[in-house]
Amino acid sequence: MKAKTRETLIAWGMVLPALLVISIIAFLPLFQTFYNSFFDASLRPDIEKRFVGFKNYADLFQDPRFLDALKNTIFFTIISVLFETILGLLIAVLVNQPFKLRGAVRAAMLIPWAIPTAISSQMWKWMFEPSTGIITKLLEALHMIKPGVPILGSPQTAMWAIIAVDVWKTTPFMALLILAGLQLIPEELYEAARIDGANVWQRFSKITIPLIQSTIGVALIFRTLDALRVFDVVFIMTRGSVNTETLAVYNRVLLMDRAFTGAWFGYGSALSVIIFALISVFAVIYIRSLKIKLE
Amino acid sequence: MSVKTKRIIYNIVLTVSVIFVLIWCIFPFYWAIISSLKPNKELFDPHPTLWPKSPTFSNYVKVFQERPFHVNIWNSIVVSGITTLVTLIFGSFAGYAIARLHMKGKSFVMILILAVSMFPQISILGSLFVILRKMKLINTYLGLILPYVAITLPLTTWILQNFFRDLPKEIEEAAAIDGCSRTRTLFQIVFPMSAPGLVATGLLTFISAWNEFLFAFTFMQKPDYYTVPVAIALFAGRTQYEQPWGQLMAAAVIVTVPLVVLVLIFQNRIIAGLSTGGVKG
Numbered sequence: 001m002k003a004k005t006r007e008t009l010i011a012w013g014m015v016l017p018a019l020l021v022i023s024i025i026a027f028l029p030l031f032q033t034f035y036n037s038f039f040d041a042s043l044r045p046d047i048e049k050r051f052v053g054f055k056n057y058a059d060l061f062q063d064p065r066f067l068d069a070l071k072n073t074i075f076f077t078i079i080s081v082l083f084e085t086i087l088g089l090l091i092a093v094l095v096n097q098p099f100k101l102r103g104a105v106r107a108a109m110l111i112p113w114a115i116p117t118a119i120s121s122q123m124w125k126w127m128f129e130p131s132t133g134i135i136t137k138l139l140e141a142l143h144m145i146k147p148g149v150p151i152l153g154s155p156q157t158a159m160w161a162i163i164a165v166d167v168w169k170t171t172p173f174m175a176l177l178i179l180a181g182l183q184l185i186p187e188e189l190y191e192a193a194r195i196d197g198a199n200v201w202q203r204f205s206k207i208t209i210p211l212i213q214s215t216i217g218v219a220l221i222f223r224t225l226d227a228l229r230v231f232d233v234v235f236i237m238t239r240g241s242v243n244t245e246t247l248a249v250y251n252r253v254l255l256m257d258r259a260f261t262g263a264w265f266g267y268g269s270a271l272s273v274i275i276f277a278l279i280s281v282f283a284v285i286y287i288r289s290l291k292i293k294l295e
Numbered sequence: 296m297s298v299k300t301k302r303i304i305y306n307i308v309l310t311v312s313v314i315f316v317l318i319w320c321i322f323p324f325y326w327a328i329i330s331s332l333k334p335n336k337e338l339f340d341p342h343p344t345l346w347p348k349s350p351t352f353s354n355y356v357k358v359f360q361e362r363p364f365h366v367n368i369w370n371s372i373v374v375s376g377i378t379t380l381v382t383l384i385f386g387s388f389a390g391y392a393i394a395r396l397h398m399k400g401k402s403f404v405m406i407l408i409l410a411v412s413m414f415p416q417i418s419i420l421g422s423l424f425v426i427l428r429k430m431k432l433i434n435t436y437l438g439l440i441l442p443y444v445a446i447t448l449p450l451t452t453w454i455l456q457n458f459f460r461d462l463p464k465e466i467e468e469a470a471a472i473d474g475c476s477r478t479r480t481l482f483q484i485v486f487p488m489s490a491p492g493l494v495a496t497g498l499l500t501f502i503s504a505w506n507e508f509l510f511a512f513t514f515m516q517k518p519d520y521y522t523v524p525v526a527i528a529l530f531a532g533r534t535q536y537e538q539p540w541g542q543l544m545a546a547a548v549i550v551t552v553p554l555v556v557l558v559l560i561f562q563n564r565i566i567a568g569l570s571t572g573g574v575k576g
Contacts, residue, residue, distance in 0.1 A: 004397055010477060011396035015404055018389040018448050025445035026411045029422035036422065043425070094312050105313060107562050108320050114558040115324065116506035118524035119547045123327045126540050132339050134326060172320055176566055229415035232508045236528050248417040248509075255421035256513060268421055276418040283413035287406060294393060294402045294456075 030276070037270035043259040050263075056270035066271065068243065069250040076159065076234075076246060077227040080166045085220055087167070088174030093208070095175065096182045106179075109172035117169065121236035124165045128152050128237075155243040162244055165233050170226075174219055181215030182208070218289050225282045229275065247275050324551070331355070331544035338541050354545035361539075364546055366519060367526040371550075373436055374511075374522060375504035378443040382451050382500045383493060385444065390455030391481065395467070405456065412449035416509050427514060434520050442510050447500045454499075458492040459485065495564035498557060505554070523550050 037057070040050040060066045095106055112120065127135040130150035139145045151157045185208065193203050231248040234240060240249040254268030330338060332350040337343075358364045389408070393401045423442060424433070432438030462485065470480045486493070508524040515521055521529070527550075530543045558565060 007397045007477075008399070011392040011398035011401075014388040014392035014396070015398075017385045018408060018452060019404070021385065021441065021445050022408060022411045022448060024426075025423065025442050026414055026419060029419040029426060030414065032422035032425070033418060091316055094309070094316065097309060099309060099313065105317060107559050108317055110558050110562055110565065111324055111555055112320055114502065114554050115551050116508070116524050116527075116554075118506070118508045118528045119551060120323065122527055122530070122543055123323045123547055126330065126544065127323065127326060129540070132341060132343060134343050137341075137343060168319070168323065172316075180566070225413060229417060231417060232524075232528075248415070251417050252420065252509070252513070256424070259421070265421060272415075272418040272421060275415050279413065279415050279418075283410065286413065287409060290409075292402050292405055292409075294405055 033269045033272045033276075036266050037273045039266040040263045041259075041266040041269075042263045043265055044261065047263050049266075052266070056267045057274075059267065060270055060274065065245070065250060066247075069245045069247045072159065072244060073228060073230070073246040073248075076163060076166075076230060077224060080163045080170075080227055081220060081223045083163070083167045084171045084174050084223055085216065087171045088178055088219070089216065091171065091175035092178035092182055093204075096179055106176070109176060111172075112169045113173040115169075117232040118236060120169055121165060121233045124161070124168075125152065125237055128161055152238055153242060158238055158242045158244045162233055162237050165237065166227070166230070169233075170223065174223065177219045178212060178215055181212040185211050214289075218286070221282050221286045221289065225279055225286060228279050228282070247271065247278075251275065324555070327544045327547050327551075331541060331548050333541060335541060354541040355549070357539075358542045358545045358549070361542070362526075363519065364526065364549075367521050367523050368550065370436075370515075370520060371505055371523040374439050374443065375501050377436070377440050378447060378504040379497050379501045381440070381444050382447045383497050386448055386451035386496070387455050387486065387489070387493065389448075389452045391459050391485065393452070394456045394459035395464075405453070408449050408452050410449075411445065414446075416446070420509065420513060423510075424513060433514055434517050438514050439511060439522070442514070443504045443507065446507075446510075447503055450503075451496050451500055454496050455489070455492065458489060458496075462488060491564065495561060495567070498561055499565065502554065502558075 038051060038053060040052050040056075041047075091109075095102060095109070115123075127133050128151045130136060130148075130153070133151075136145070136151060139151070140147050145151065145157065149157075151161050189207050190203055193207060198206065229248050230246050231252070234244055234246050234249050235252075238244045240246070240253070251268060251271045254264050254271060258264035259268055329345070329347060331354050332352070333347045334349060334351050334353065337348060389404075392398060393405055398404075427433055427438045427441075430438075432441070466484060466488070467480055470484055471477075475484075506524060507522075508528065511522045511525045512528065515525060518526075523546075527543065527546055530539070530546070
């Protein structure tokens with residue numbers, strides 16, 4: 001056997017375990033989800049599977065609960081990603097300045113990211129607690145909310161509270177990613193601009209922004225992708241009540257609660273496909289941006 | 296405005312902003328620690344204090360006495376530990392083959408693996424549940440480890456692939472000339488040289504397995520098999536109306552402190568790893 005052929009065989013042997021696991025655990029179920037979305041199906045053994053074509057999809061777009069979930073997901077995604085990007089950029093510029101204890105501040109910024117979402121959601125839920133929560137008390141003192149109205153129990157505030165948790169968790173991380181981009185900008189560029197008489201704003205808008213545009217772009221797409229599938233924080237804070245239900249939360253209700261009582265499994269699968277399609281758009285842009293050329 | 300006043304204003308704005316960012320990042324964690332140390336009377340005082348007046352560890356004792364929280368911790372350690380080990384082995388094999396060996400279509404393989412990290416977990420949840428149920432893996436460690444390996448492999452393979460690519464090729468070539476086989480080169484030269492990269496990547500894998508909620512919540516349906524995030528999310532008091540917040544905060548602190556310490560120790564490596572991959576929280 002030629003050495004090259006042998007090497008190719010070894011190479012395929014080495015990627016095989018990885019490919020096998022992701023095929024069985026990711027690609028196979030994904031394929032089955034597509035397949036099931038064209039059926040009336042249930043997780044109850046006595047309900048028979050029946051082909052219904054595109055009926056599940058058509059029904060979904062008549063389902064007010066789905067349309068609300070879609071609206072909530074888009075609202076959550078746009079607002080949280082917007083805040084995370086703007087605040088992330090500001091904090092990145094801030095911690096790029098030289099000052100004492102800069103290292104300690106950067107380290108502290110990893111804390112919100114390291115805490116499991118399930119746990120930080122509970123920590124925040126405690127701060128939002130209606131009678132003794134520290135944020136409730138603070139907002140009451142500032143007359144921003146009426147006493148006795150629970151933050152997580154009223155439709156005007158619940159979604160904003162959830163967004164606050166997501167922004168808290170993700171902004172520092174976003175800032176660290178942008179910071180990595182900032183540190184690649186050569187100091188000489190700023191020196192030259194300063195000598196030419198450019199002020200702070202001109203230096204920021206004419207040097208910093210153009211040079212970190214692509215870093216921000218990639219981070220933004222990645223966050224969008226993540227926000228569109230949000231589950232943990234919504235589920236733990238409100239269980240999807242008071243008009244905060246997102247697509248993933250509704251989807252789990254269909255697949256895991258209702259599918260055991262009636263023919264909802266196919267319907268739930270159709271929703272899974274829609275979420276997948278929505279996210280694929282951003283995933284393709286993201287993977288393209290990585291410019292993978294390994295040959 | 297004179298240069299001196301400008302300087303002073305800059306320093307004030309900088310200091311205030313830094314303090315604000317610090318408080319913002321740390322306060323929820325600080326508040327959890329403080330709350331976990333407060334006795335119930337202080338906890339439900341309508342005028343909360345920033346410091347416990349009579350600190351107590353009773354919440355930390357109760358969290359193990361009144362519920363099987365040690366079992367939850369053990370479940371999480373087993374599942375995340377084995378996941379990390381398996382992912383590192385599979386990921387470093389795949390990463391090395393893609394980085395170094397002659398192989399047609401390796402870009403396609405890498406994209407295929409990376410694509411999985413973009414899969415919304417919810418989109419495979421239902422069908423994966425049916426598959427695992429058929430294999431009798433619901434309420435077993437293996438039933439959670441397999442999905443975790445699949446969702447952590449993409450990032451691990453990608454980071455390690457980048458890492459192997461940056462190792463000096465000459466060492467491997469010298470080993471080959473000296474008659475060292477490919478396998479021996481891999482185990483005795485490449486992997487030991489990659490130890491720092493493997494440790495950092497392993498830590499990222501461990502954290503994402505430790506933090507995962509949706510799969511654990513769906514595939515582990517008996518309280519004895521709950522992992523830490525599930526136990527904490529479903530934390531309940533004796534009655535529906537009584538949420539034991541003190542215990543809940545104690546539990547949160549117990550499992551978060553080691554994580555935070557690890558992250559602070561490995562912060563530089565983590566940031567480097569994250570910047571090459573982008574990662575979900």
